[in-house]
Amino acid sequence: MMNKTMKMVFWIVLLLILVFYPRLFGIYYTNLFVSFAVFAVFAVSLNMLLGYTGLLSFGHAMFFGTGGYATALALKHIQGMTVLPAVGIGFLAAMILALVLCPLVVRVSGTAFAMLHLAFGQLMYVLALKFRNITGGEDGIGNFPIPDLNFFGVISIGMKGNPVNFYYLALVILGVSLWLMWFLTKTPFGQIQTGIRDNAKRIDYLGYKVPQTKAVVYVISGAFAGIAGSVYGLFHNLVSADGSLGILVSFVPITAVMVGGMGSFFGPIWGTAIFQIIEEIVLRFTDRVELVMGLMLILIIMFAPRGFTGLVNTLKMKWQAYAAVRSGMEKKT
Amino acid sequence: MNVLETRDLHHDFSGLKVLFGVNLQVREGERHAVIGPNGAGKTTLFNTITGTYHPSGGDVFYKEKKITGYKPHELVRIGIGRSFQITSTFTRLTAFENIRLAILSKHGIRFNLFRNVNKMKEVTEETEAMLERVNLIGERDIPAGMLSYGKSRALEISMAMATDPELVLLDEFAAGMSRDETHNAVELIRKMTTGKTVVIIEHDMDVVFSLADKITVLHYGKILATGTPDEIRRNPDVKDAYLGDLEV
Numbered sequence: 001m002m003n004k005t006m007k008m009v010f011w012i013v014l015l016l017i018l019v020f021y022p023r024l025f026g027i028y029y030t031n032l033f034v035s036f037a038v039f040a041v042f043a044v045s046l047n048m049l050l051g052y053t054g055l056l057s058f059g060h061a062m063f064f065g066t067g068g069y070a071t072a073l074a075l076k077h078i079q080g081m082t083v084l085p086a087v088g089i090g091f092l093a094a095m096i097l098a099l100v101l102c103p104l105v106v107r108v109s110g111t112a113f114a115m116l117h118l119a120f121g122q123l124m125y126v127l128a129l130k131f132r133n134i135t136g137g138e139d140g141i142g143n144f145p146i147p148d149l150n151f152f153g154v155i156s157i158g159m160k161g162n163p164v165n166f167y168y169l170a171l172v173i174l175g176v177s178l179w180l181m182w183f184l185t186k187t188p189f190g191q192i193q194t195g196i197r198d199n200a201k202r203i204d205y206l207g208y209k210v211p212q213t214k215a216v217v218y219v220i221s222g223a224f225a226g227i228a229g230s231v232y233g234l235f236h237n238l239v240s241a242d243g244s245l246g247i248l249v250s251f252v253p254i255t256a257v258m259v260g261g262m263g264s265f266f267g268p269i270w271g272t273a274i275f276q277i278i279e280e281i282v283l284r285f286t287d288r289v290e291l292v293m294g295l296m297l298i299l300i301i302m303f304a305p306r307g308f309t310g311l312v313n314t315l316k317m318k319w320q321a322y323a324a325v326r327s328g329m330e331k332k333t
Numbered sequence: 334m335n336v337l338e339t340r341d342l343h344h345d346f347s348g349l350k351v352l353f354g355v356n357l358q359v360r361e362g363e364r365h366a367v368i369g370p371n372g373a374g375k376t377t378l379f380n381t382i383t384g385t386y387h388p389s390g391g392d393v394f395y396k397e398k399k400i401t402g403y404k405p406h407e408l409v410r411i412g413i414g415r416s417f418q419i420t421s422t423f424t425r426l427t428a429f430e431n432i433r434l435a436i437l438s439k440h441g442i443r444f445n446l447f448r449n450v451n452k453m454k455e456v457t458e459e460t461e462a463m464l465e466r467v468n469l470i471g472e473r474d475i476p477a478g479m480l481s482y483g484k485s486r487a488l489e490i491s492m493a494m495a496t497d498p499e500l501v502l503l504d505e506f507a508a509g510m511s512r513d514e515t516h517n518a519v520e521l522i523r524k525m526t527t528g529k530t531v532v533i534i535e536h537d538m539d540v541v542f543s544l545a546d547k548i549t550v551l552h553y554g555k556i557l558a559t560g561t562p563d564e565i566r567r568n569p570d571v572k573d574a575y576l577g578d579l580e581v
Contacts, residue, residue: 184446186449187450188442188453189444191426191430191433191434191450192434192437194426198426199422202492205383205415205421206409206434207410208438213443213444216446
């Protein structure tokens with residue numbers, strides 16, 4: 001049992017590690033961590049739909065990519081644009097895309113929802129390739145300016161070519177995003193969301209509007225995927241169709257959610273971490289990362305269908321049962 | 334005043350006629366049972382009243398107001414609740430969370446994205462009071478999908494009641510229950526529905542005659558008879574069609 005002080009200590013230690021992380025682990029692992037944080041937020045935003053509302057999307061990359069493109073375009077074309085508003089524009093662009101799509105997609109669920117997203121996701125991908133003069137086609141938008149972070153002209157923090165500073169910026173943006181999504185699951189609205197996943201008909205018969213609720217979840221999920229994409233674009237100083245809109249990008253959060261466990265909020269974060277760690281290790285031996293990942297996914301779906309968190313919970317329950325039996329035996333003797 | 338009234342209600346499923354002009358009248362404070370053999374259209378009647386289906390003819394009135402074609406959530410908001418024949422709970426949420434969703438709806442807390450639900454004291458207290466009333470407090474933190482049959486039926490009924498409706502429609506609440514469970518459920522319903530108008534569908538004649546103060550017999554989509562339990566018991570048509578020689 002974790003009590004309040006233990007929790008406090010845990011969060012303070014975690015915060016300290018995160019603050020001193022670049023000094024402790026160096027630039028390479030700092031960059032790796034930013035990439036992890038981006039995909040963790042992306043996976044959690046997908047899990048809002050998949051784990052909490054029961055909607056599987058095969059096209060979540062369209063929000064990720066829209067966020068990235070919007071930020072890149074804003075920084076490239078708008079004079080005097082700064083970093084935080086640019087991320088805000090990424091957030092808004094993904095949100096608007098979700099708002100446009102939601103009247104249609106909230107009326108379907110299950111396979112139709114998944115396939116519709118496959119179609120829209122691919123549509124966005126093709127659009128990004130075809131509108132060459134705006135999006136740069138296959139090349140994407142690269143090397144756009146990333147201005148320094150300026151607080152009221154008092155402090156100016158260099159961003160471009162300074163991965164440590166960027167690490168802190170990404171950490172704050174993504175941390176706040178995660179916290180907001182976590183808080184959402186604790187609100188009455190979050191409860192209705194899980195109710196829809198379990199039994200949409202009953203939610204209707206309790207007096208809630210199902211399509212409208214789904215629409216709000218959908219827009220929130222899309223908007224946070226947009227933030228993740230926006231930070232990802234800034235991080236690489238490049239957004240491209242294959243890198244942030246392609247079908248494979250849509251599968252990254254799905255697999256992370258599957259591996260981590262979709263029932264819980266932190267599952268997708270675990271899933272992303274597990275994938276990154278394994279990728280790092282596998283890369284030392286072979287370039288065929290996908291082969292190992294695919295094999296792992298098969299094993300997880302076969303033997304731990306509720307993912308990493310499900311596995312941990314099962315082990316915990318077994319341990320408790322074992323401990324109970326043992327203490328019972330000790331009492332007898 | 335008639336709390337619920339259907340006028341010449343028709344329904345057919347792509348050609349298969351199920352309801353032929355049903356005129357049901359439920360007065361305020363009444364416990365009204367709808368009985369009839371399998372396939373008589375009882376559940377279809379419920380579904381057309383509560384917005385699962387749109388009736389193919391006729392109208393439904395709630396307190397003299399036309400509610401034909403209202404969606405389920407609209408009906409709940411004007412004070413109509415229903416339970417389901419096949420238990421329909423949120424299987425992965427705990428008993429507490431199941432009831433809490435109903436309580437939140439009753440208070441009109443729907444799109445609240447800014448407050449932690451666990452810190453809403455009134456809602457928590459009210460939910461626990463409800464669990465207490467239906468003897469589910471011991472199962473507070475057990476997922477609804479893991480409750481015993483009797484307990485999950487109790488949860489089903491209490492969810493319908495927790496939105497505090499004035500009119501409750503209960504669809505075969507005792508289906509599949511043991512004798513003891515049925516007895517408890519009848520007591521529970523008696524306790525929970527005081528001052529409310531109740532319409533029940535039921536196959537168990539013991540339940541019907543002990544609970545209802547008015548009975549409507551539905552037979553092949555038409556009303557065969559309506560009356561007090563005594564009138565129904567003596568009605569020769571009903572005996573022929575449904576009750577047979579059953580001693581009730």
